[in-house]
Amino acid sequence: MNIDSTIISGYQSLHDIGYLLAGKHQVVLVSDKNIIGLAPVQSLLAQLNNAGCGVSIIDSVPPEPSQHDVATILETLNKQRVDLVIGVGGGSVLDVAKLLSLLCAGDVKVTLNGLLAGEKPQRRTTSLLIPTTAGTGSEATPNAILAIPEKETKIGIITPLMLPDYVALVPELTTSMPARIAASTGIDALCHLFECFTSVIANPVSDNYALVGMKKLFASIEKSVAEPENLEARLNMLWASYYGGASIAHAGTHLVHAMSYPLGGKYHIPHGVANAILLVPCMAFIRPAAVSKFAQAYDLIPDADLLLGEEDKSHALVEYFDALVHRLDLPVKLSQLSITPDDIAYLSQGAIEVQRLIKNVPMQIEKKHLEEIYQSIR
Structure with missing residues (x-):
């Protein structure tokens, strides 16, 4: 077939x-x-x-x-x-x-x-x-x-x-998507693209999809949210989303998605919103293990400072992610979703059990690391 x-x-x-x-x-x-x-x-x-x-x-x-x-x-x-x-x-x-x-x-x-x-x-x-x-x-x-x-x-x-x-x-x-939905689904696409790009099973095919998709997304995500009738931006985001899916088909997501699963499974947090909360702390955590990949992605941002060294670019990408989530007016703390510190043990156990994704993280991950990340955004 x-x-x-x-x-x-x-x-x-x-x-x-x-x-x-x-x-x-x-x-x-x-x-x-x-x-x-x-x-x-x-x-x-x-x-x-x-x-x-x-x-x-x-x-x-x-x-x-x-x-x-x-x-x-x-x-x-x-x-x-x-x-x-x-x-x-x-x-x-x-x-x-x-x-x-x-x-x-x-x-x-x-x-x-x-x-x-x-x-x-x-x-x-x-x-x-x-x-x-x-x-x-x-x-x-x-x-x-x-x-x-x-x-x-x-x-x-x-x-x-x-x-x-x-x-x-x-x-x-x-074009009829509310701005908040356009923003959160756009962040979901970004997570697909960048997690696959930094996955331990990334390969030239998935990397190619991820790089093309991220370039389209960085150029269009904010415009598509602010200008819902902008068909060029909306089509670019559809393609970015498609390339994110194609990246998954050839590689796989990892830390953000593993940690978002229990948020959706028990607390019914929309998937894109959960990903938006987790994007920055997860990427800050894995950054030292994928500095070169972070720098390559940073170069795709329209206003990127191409004169920076790789290490500085990797930090600048995390800062860009943080600023982007804030500009899109998405939640950044678990407390904004009525998730309390008492829930962190459950969340950490649920996330560590998603081994099909945890094994794709470009560094060793233990339950204590997941607890630290959830604690950082409580």
């Missing part, structure tokens, strides 16, 4: 995709109620109707979907065989769409519980993913993240079969 995605991008790029619908009879469109009414999505639905497709619309995906939410959706679909799954939304919507592309492919051996247990599927149905936020990069990753309420954590289901057939990067679909 071909697992390379065809990418469609640009203003009004959804207005003529009838050629993708040839031979498709049963379509599942995963979105949410706020997005279904947008003009580009209505255009897409009109094309599906004109092509004679039967369309099942799922618009009930919550912000942090659990395995129970996906099970409920599967019951709604009643085991129907699907020719095309379309996801239009943020990372949660896209993750659910990717899972449905496996679970609605007619492979009776694949179940949701099996995927959660690590079983590997053999097939998927055709998929088209259309992000409406610029941060998760879900459209470019082989991952789907589900909350597991019983364990107060999240689990990542990973298989290259979830890489979609088609991706559409449509900037006008992101």
Whole structure:
């Protein structure tokens, strides 16, 4: 099976995709109620109707979907065989769409519980993913993240079969994002790019994606938040997010994401907000182990002082991250999220258990280090 995605991008790029619908009879469109009414999505639905497709619309995906939410959706679909799954939304919507592309492919051996247990599927149905936020990069990753309420954590289901057939990067679909969402999802994209760039399993392919993505992000993140109708900035952020996802597919995130997981799993802190709080202390902690990579990233900032030495550049990058989070008016302390010092032991234990990410950190990490970082932002 071909697992390379065809990418469609640009203003009004959804207005003529009838050629993708040839031979498709049963379509599942995963979105949410706020997005279904947008003009580009209505255009897409009109094309599906004109092509004679039967369309099942799922618009009930919550912000942090659990395995129970996906099970409920599967019951709604009643085991129907699907020719095309379309996801239009943020990372949660896209993750659910990717899972449905496996679970609605007619492979009776694949179940949701099996995927959660690590079983590997053999097939998927055709998929088209259309992000409406610029941060998760879900459209470019082989991952789907589900909350597991019983364990107060999240689990990542990973298989290259979830890489979609088609991706559409449509900037006008992101202009209705509130500034705070645009800011926090943008920081999520930054974390993907920079964590993958500094991961111990980084490689020339992931580095190339990360460098291109960071250059676009540094040039556009603040402009996209301040000027929501700036389609060039919004498209640059969509591409930065996509490159972040591609970086994950070839390398992997590490400390910020490991420490943000328990914040989301138990306290339901939005993922981008948790990452924003953790970005600066985590990067300050690992900086001595990746000075050269920090300096390379610093050089991509539009106003970077290129005459600085590597050590000074590495410090300057951490200072830039700190200033950026403040300028975007995102939280910087756990207390702003009603997380108390009494919660730090739980958070540290939850983070150290995310070994698939902790092992990617470019230095040895113990539970005491995680406690120190959480304490520094209490």
